[in-house]
Amino acid sequence: MTTTEQVSLASDRPPYLFPPYRSTVLRAPKRPLILLPHRLSRLAGPVFGDGQIGPLDHDLTRQHAGEPLGERIIVTGRLLDSEGRPVRNALIEVWQTNAAGRYAHARDQHPAPLDPNFTGAGRCLTDGEGRYRFVTIKPGAYPWKNHPNAWRPAHIHFSVFGTAFIHRLVTQMYFPGDPLLAHDPILQSIPSPAARTRLVSTFDLTVTQPEWALGYRWDIVLRGPSASPMED
Amino acid sequence: MSLPATPSQTIGPFFHIGLDVPGTERLVSPEHPGAVRIEGRVFDGAGDPINDALIEVWDPQGARFGRCATDAEGRYHFLTLKPVSRPAGGTPAEAPHLHVSVFARGLLDHLVTRIYFPDEEAANASDPVLTMIADPRARATLVARSEAGSLRFDIHLQGEHETVFFAL
Numbered sequence: 024m025t026t027t028e029q030v031s032l033a034s035d036r037p038p039y040l041f042p043p044y045r046s047t048v049l050r051a052p053k054r055p056l057i058l059l060p061h062r063l064s065r066l067a068g069p070v071f072g073d074g075q076i077g078p079l080d081h082d083l084t085r086q087h088a089g090e091p092l093g094e095r096i097i098v099t100g101r102l103l104d105s106e107g108r109p110v111r112n113a114l115i116e117v118w119q120t121n122a123a124g125r126y127a128h129a130r131d132q133h134p135a136p137l138d139p140n141f142t143g144a145g146r147c148l149t150d151g152e153g154r155y156r157f158v159t160i161k162p163g164a165y166p167w168k169n170h171p172n173a174w175r176p177a178h179i180h181f182s183v184f185g186t187a188f189i190h191r192l193v194t195q196m197y198f199p200g201d202p203l204l205a206h207d208p209i210l211q212s213i214p215s216p217a218a219r220t221r222l223v224s225t226f227d228l229t230v231t232q233p234e235w236a237l238g239y240r241w242d243i244v245l246r247g248p249s250a251s252p253m254e255d
Numbered sequence: 256m257s258l259p260a261t262p263s264q265t266i267g268p269f270f271h272i273g274l275d276v277p278g279t280e281r282l283v284s285p286e287h288p289g290a291v292r293i294e295g296r297v298f299d300g301a302g303d304p305i306n307d308a309l310i311e312v313w314d315p316q317g318a319r320f321g322r323c324a325t326d327a328e329g330r331y332h333f334l335t336l337k338p339v340s341r342p343a344g345g346t347p348a349e350a351p352h353l354h355v356s357v358f359a360r361g362l363l364d365h366l367v368t369r370i371y372f373p374d375e376e377a378a379n380a381s382d383p384v385l386t387m388i389a390d391p392r393a394r395a396t397l398v399a400r401s402e403a404g405s406l407r408f409d410i411h412l413q414g415e416h417e418t419v420f421f422a423l
Binding site for chain 1: 257258260261262263264265266267268269270271272273274299300301303307311313315318320322349354356358360361362363364366367383384387388393412413417418419420421422423
């Protein structure tokens, strides 16, 4: 095992090199990562996108003339630092496939229909208690060419800014009970089963809106405590 | 209380839908005095350009943030200012640098590196992070090269010219 992996491979973090996910083979660094002194890695991080959020940016079902096809869902949760403190006013960006498992992206050419009423991108800022909320449709599973008969489980991509440079997080949220989770090398790259579970949302009847949308809850915990503006 | 962190997953090849917003590669306007163009290409271990990477740069002193997706030839560019060097209490001052995050399909977690500036030889020679890197060739991967009217900073995820990356 290389030093690179020793640095990065706490059992709840994916390694850079994970051959079952084929694209890692030529993209994982082979030299050891240099561990930055604590003082330098705890820098206050970028605050991005504040003031650029439109009133409908959190609602992926209302960005076109008509409504998208699929199962309408609400996805909500809290953004917390490692001390359990809410991270307020933080930008969360999401992107996903439509209900048929197709991305509105030129490079996704697999034979599933596009939905003219669904782009699949959203953004919001967390509120005073660190809460975010998106309204969308449930994304579909889709085939990919990683290995024969490979399918990605349904997921929503999340990009998250916190208050420290170390907080920056790009990840994927999955859905409970999806039989594809056990077969997905991207999720399975995380060594610890408990850590993998942290990427799976929970169905929550209290989040549903009767006669209208199902509800899923997913909290996001960033690495390390919040940076105080005084520290930098 | 210490909560376990939410693990990272790859940004995948389709992030443009949500993250590729035109203009975010400009940290300052082209008319800004001292505006400098930093450009480069991103390569994999076979030496092939990576056309689905997202590069983010962060200048904490100037509170400037930028984002650029690579094009079909693996190219990215930013328009920014050279950050001011910051005297750190009781330790040697860091040379001017930008913090860089690299996201791509095939990167299960993002990579972190730094862009240093070629006209800061003295400051670079005593920078507390650059001096942690013993191999001068590896150290040189963190310093942009001067080209006509711009700075060049290529990023090699793997291979003979592999860029130095940092663990946080």
